[in-house]
Amino acid sequence: MTDPAPEPAPDELICSSKCCTQAARHRVEWNNPKLHTPDRRKTWLACDDHEPTLREFLDRRGFYRETLPL
Ligand SMILES: [Zn+2]
Numbered sequence: 001m002t003d004p005a006p007e008p009a010p011d012e013l014i015c016s017s018k019c020c021t022q023a024a025r026h027r028v029e030w031n032n033p034k035l036h037t038p039d040r041r042k043t044w045l046a047c048d049d050h051e052p053t054l055r056e057f058l059d060r061r062g063f064y065r066e067t068l069p070l
Pocket of ligand 1: 015016017020021022046047048049050
């Protein structure tokens with residue numbers, strides 16, 4: 001409802017981490033309370049290697065919400 005962009009098929013999704021070209025396996029959901037309403041979710045896509053890195057990055061800033069499987 002809040003995201004009008006259609007989701008591409010899972011096999012076309014690539015990790016959001018810089019310079020990474022691996023297929024994404026996880027959706028890292030986050031929210032910046034200074035910019036977003038509490039129910040808003042931003043999504044980063046992550047491969048198996050980068051999910052912990054992205055999660056830690058967000059968690060340190062208090063932005064991390066949850067990781068969902070793709
Ligand atoms: Zn990656």
